[in-house]
Structure formats: C-alpha cells, structure tokens
Amino acid sequence: MDEAQDNYYYDQSNNNGNTSSPCDTDLDFSFNSTVTDRTFASSSARSSLARSSLTLSFNDRLSTTSSSVAATLSSYNSFDSLHHRRSDPHWSAIRTATNLSSDGRLHLSHLKLLRLLGAGNLGRVFLCKIRDCSDSASSQFALKVVDRDTLSKKKLSHVQMEAKILSLLDHPFLPTLYARIDVSHYTCLLIDYCSNGDLHSLLRKQPGNRFPLAAVKFFAAEVLVALEYLHALGIVYRDLKPENILLRKDGHVMLSDFDLCFEADVDPTFRCDRVGPTRRRQSRRRRGRMVVEEMEAEFVAEPNAAFSSSCVGTHEYLSPELLSGSGHGNGVDWWAFGVLIYELMYGTTPFKGGSKESTLRNIASSKQVAFPPPSAEGMEEAEDLIRKLLVKDPRRRLGCSKGATDVKRHRFFEGIKWPLIRHYSPPELRGLAVRRATSNGARGGHVMTVAPKIRRSWCVKGLVDYMFRRRKKRYSRLNSSAGYHHQASTNCNYYKYKVRVA
Numbered sequence: 001m002d003e004a005q006d007n008y009y010y011d012q013s014n015n016n017g018n019t020s021s022p023c024d025t026d027l028d029f030s031f032n033s034t035v036t037d038r039t040f041a042s043s044s045a046r047s048s049l050a051r052s053s054l055t056l057s058f059n060d061r062l063s064t065t066s067s068s069v070a071a072t073l074s075s076y077n078s079f080d081s082l083h084h085r086r087s088d089p090h091w092s093a094i095r096t097a098t099n100l101s102s103d104g105r106l107h108l109s110h111l112k113l114l115r116l117l118g119a120g121n122l123g124r125v126f127l128c129k130i131r132d133c134s135d136s137a138s139s140q141f142a143l144k145v146v147d148r149d150t151l152s153k154k155k156l157s158h159v160q161m162e163a164k165i166l167s168l169l170d171h172p173f174l175p176t177l178y179a180r181i182d183v184s185h186y187t188c189l190l191i192d193y194c195s196n197g198d199l200h201s202l203l204r205k206q207p208g209n210r211f212p213l214a215a216v217k218f219f220a221a222e223v224l225v226a227l228e229y230l231h232a233l234g235i236v237y238r239d240l241k242p243e244n245i246l247l248r249k250d251g252h253v254m255l256s257d258f259d260l261c262f263e264a265d266v267d268p269t270f271r272c273d274r275v276g277p278t279r280r281r282q283s284r285r286r287r288g289r290m291v292v293e294e295m296e297a298e299f300v301a302e303p304n305a306a307f308s309s310s311c312v313g314t315h316e317y318l319s320p321e322l323l324s325g326s327g328h329g330n331g332v333d334w335w336a337f338g339v340l341i342y343e344l345m346y347g348t349t350p351f352k353g354g355s356k357e358s359t360l361r362n363i364a365s366s367k368q369v370a371f372p373p374p375s376a377e378g379m380e381e382a383e384d385l386i387r388k389l390l391v392k393d394p395r396r397r398l399g400c401s402k403g404a405t406d407v408k409r410h411r412f413f414e415g416i417k418w419p420l421i422r423h424y425s426p427p428e429l430r431g432l433a434v435r436r437a438t439s440n441g442a443r444g445g446h447v448m449t450v451a452p453k454i455r456r457s458w459c460v461k462g463l464v465d466y467m468f469r470r471r472k473k474r475y476s477r478l479n480s481s482a483g484y485h486h487q488a489s490t491n492c493n494y495y496k497y498k499v500r501v502a
C-alpha cells in the first residue's frame with residue numbers, strides 16, 4: 001500500500017463524517033483495491049500444484065456443533081487473555097498500537113498491508129505490519145480477509161468455524177489469533193505470519209520431492225504434537241496435508257486452515273500402572289530399606305466418540321470411512337497422518353491414481369499400501385508406522401483409541417524427547433531459511449514450559465494419589481484452560497517414574 005492510498009484512507013474517513021482519530025477507524029479497505037491484487041498476486045507463496053480441499057455434498061449435514069458457532073461475528077481482541085505467549089513481542093507490538101486507540105482495540109487502520117500471500121476458498125491472506133512499530137520482525141502478521149457478502153451460507157459457516165477454532169488455540173505449533181476485526185461485510189483474522197511458506201512447496205524443492213528421514217521425523221513429530229493438542233480440545237482437523245503445514249521463520253511448523261474442523265466431546269483419562277518388578281533398596285538417607293516401584297502414567301485425551309457424516313477433506317488424504325459416507329470420527333486425522341508421512345518420505349501419496357476418481361477407488365478398495373524398497377536405515381520403522389495408521393478399519397487403526405499417546409510410542413519416534421520438541425533444531429533443507437531466535441525473539445519471549453525429566457525418583461508416600469488428584473482437578477478445567485492443554489500436550493503424556501515407599 002503506498003502513500004497515495006494512505007491519504008485516500010484519511011479522506012474517506014473524513015468524508016464519512018467519522019469524528020474519531022484516524023487510527024480508530026476500520027475504514028481502510030485497501031485489501032479491496034485492485035491495485036493491491038495486481039501488484040502482489042504473483043507473490044503468492046503456494047505452488048500451483050497445491051491440492052484444494054473439497055466439501056462434497058452427498059451428505060451435506062454439518063456436525064451438530066457447527067451450528068452452535070453460527071453466532072453473530074463480533075470484533076475479538078484477545079490481549080487480555082491468559083495466552084501462554086503473552087510475553088511474545090508480537091503481543092507487545094499490538095499492545096503498543098492499541099495503547100493509543102481510544103477504545104483500546106486494534107483496528108484495520110493500525111495495520112499496513114505489505115503484500116498478498118495467497119488466496120483460498122474463503123478469502124485472501126495478506127502479509128501486514130503494525131504501523132509505526134520499530135521492531136520489524138515482531139510487527140509482521142498474516143491477515144486473513146474474508147468478504148462475507150461473497151460467500152454461500154455453507155462457506156460462511158466454515159469461516160465461523162475457523163474463527164472459533166483459532167480463538168481457542170494456544171500452542172506453539174498452531175496459530176495465535178491476535179485479533180479478529182469485523183468491519184462492514186469483511187471479517188479479518190490477524191494471525192502469525194509464516195515466512196517459510198508451506199511444507200508442500202518445500203517438499204517440491206527437494207531432490208526427488210522427498211525429505212531425508214530425519215526431516216520426516218522432525219515434521220511428523222511436530223505435526224503429531226499439534227494434532228494431539230487439537231484432539232485434546234475435541235477438535236477433529238480433517239484437512240491435514242503438506243499445503244496446510246506452514247513453516248515459521250524459525251523452521252518450526254504451524255498448522256493452518258481450520259474451516260473443515262468439527263468439534264466433539266473428549267473424556268480425558270489418566271492411568272497409573274506399576275510396570276516392572278518391585279525392588280528393595282538400601283536407603284542412604286533414611287538408613288533402612290525401602291521399596292522401589294516403577295510406575296507408568298498414561299494420559300489420554302482423544303475424541304474417540306466424535307462423529308460427523310459430512311464429506312470434507314482433500315482427495316488424496318480422504319480416509320475410507322469418510323469416503324463411504326457412513327460417518328467418521330477422530331480416525332480421519334490418524335489416517336491423514338499416515339498419508340502425510342508417506343508423502344514426505346516418497347514424494348507422492350500412497351493411493352494416488354491417474355485421476356481423482358481412481359485415487360478415491362484405490363482408497364476405498366481393500367488394496368493395502370505398497371512401499372518402494374527401503375533405501376535408508378530406519379525406513380522399516382517408518383513403513384511399519386504408516387501401515388498401522390493406514391489400516392482401513394478405523395477401529396483397528398493406530399491412534400483411534402488412545403490418540404497421540406499410542407502413536408508417540410511407536411518405534412519410529414524412539415529417542416524423541418517430547419517435552420523438548422520445541423527446542424529441536426529444524427533440519428537443514430534446500431529452500432528452508434531458518435532464522436535462529438534472537439534474545440528478544442521467539443525463544444526468549446515464550447519458551448515452552450519444559451516438562452520434568454521423563455524418569456524421576458520420588459520418595460513421598462501416596463504420591464500417585466496426590467498426582468492423580470491434581471490432574472483430576474486440572475481435567476475439570478479442561479474446556480476453559482488452554483494453558484492446561486498446552487502443558488498436557490507439551491509434556492510427555494505417558495512416562496515412567498519410580499515411587500519409593502518407605
């Protein structure tokens with residue numbers, strides 16, 4: 001947006017007789033300008049080979065919860081929320097902008113559009129920055145602009161679903177909704193900007209369109225943690241694919257596109273079992289013998305009773321039960337997770353045919369997934385995981401009953417310290433420009449709470465009861481506390497520890 005357009009904005013607000021200060025208005029519709037479109041359309045980050053999501057209408061019934069979010073859209077500024085990233089410099093940039101605003105809210109006029117990032121089914125996404133903010137890195141955001149007047153009722157419900165889901169999220173691998181601005185017939189969602197594009201485009205830049213195994217493991221592990229968090233909130237994603245996995249400037253993932261999600265209830269469970277033999281040990285401190293028991297605690301929060309019968313997703317990623325139209329649940333995400341790992345490893349999806357119809361036929365057939373001969377060490381583990389995720393019957397599919405808890409245990413992920421996942425270095429790949437965190441950057445501002453060591457020794461009698469009670473208390477806050485989910489999903493959700501009974 002150039003100076004001339006800035007002036008146009010001021011004139012326009014005056015013509016409308018708006019008496020508030022220029023920065024308090026929402027009348028800067030520069031995203032509507034054809035100049036903006038022409039100038040920036042070519043800079044769209046997504047490759048032209050990207051596969052679009054579909055909403056088939058053989059069964060058009062939306063999930064029950066989607067109607068409940070069809071509430072009136074209103075402006076949403078979440079500065080006061082207890083977001084775990086509230087010390088992030090992005091929030092500070094927004095706070096600085098709104099301090100001067102008479103109503104304390106963020107308005108479109110606080111934002112300067114820089115370029116068009118791309119356009120999707122529902123609207124366009126712009127790179128923008130907070131005006132007059134000196135820290136260029138922390139003042140950049142992505143602004144998703146939706147023109148509600150151009151959308152059908154069904155697409156409008158998708159926008160509402162996306163806005164609702166975004167407002168619930170508080171996780172390093174998922175976008176933060178900094179503000180929602182509804183003005184006239186536009187809905188604008190201000191979220192994190194991912195300067196490294198999407199995983200689909202990155203994959204196309206690699207030799208043979210494949211990632212090395214270590215990179216597959218890195219991306220799969222991060223996506224798994226993001227999925228785990230969504231499922232713990234009762235959100236079934238339904239549109240997992242490389243195109244929807246964006247890469248932040250630090251090379252970590254951010255899932256995007258929540259318009260096809262549906263919500264369901266979750267009934268979290270926490271189990272604590274004794275594993276291994278009970279041993280007697282000499283206590284140095286207490287001068288006596290004590291009993292040491294090795295316990296395994298397991299936390300599961302998976303919407304395994306989720307049910308929807310609308311057919312949505314992306315052809316190559318649709319699961320057999322979704323295609324059959326007889327209803328599906330959380331299993332669609334675990335199926336898609338298997339397809340994703342396959343695609344990252346082999347550069348193509350496992351059931352891809354010559355046409356969309358033949359792809360769908362292959363998915364629906366009883367044909368099992370086939371693999372090229374293994375070419376590197378560790379491929380067998382990956383193949384075994386994919387095979388277990390691509391089980392056609394969702395009742396027998398890995399992940400469907402205990403979610404990420406079971407998937408994380410697979411030997412493909414062996415060695416990953418889940419609580420530290422945010423701090424693993426991204427792989428060095430062609431086309432991935434990783435900017436390390438600076439002192440006031442991502443790491444300094446919002447370090448993920450690191451869980452305690454996986455193995456711990458305790459010498460408090462009744463510890464298990466105590467932990468169980470504490471966790472139960474936290475579960476009761478399940479739907480209200482985003483912080484809890486953050487903790488639950490960044491902590492290892494199954495771990496062993498020793499209990500010493502004096």
Ligand SMILES: Nc1ncnc2c1ncn2[C@@H]1O[C@H](COP(=O)(O)OP(=O)(O)OP(=O)(O)O)[C@@H](O)[C@H]1O
Binds near residue numbers: 121
């Ligand atoms: N936060 C972001 N940072 C950087 N680029 C983004 C961001 N969000 C979206 N984009 C890019 O903008 C483009 C449009 O995104 P959008 O989510 O509107 O559409 P889409 O991914 O095609 O989804 P849909 O399935 O809703 O059509 C995509 O190419 C995406 O890569």
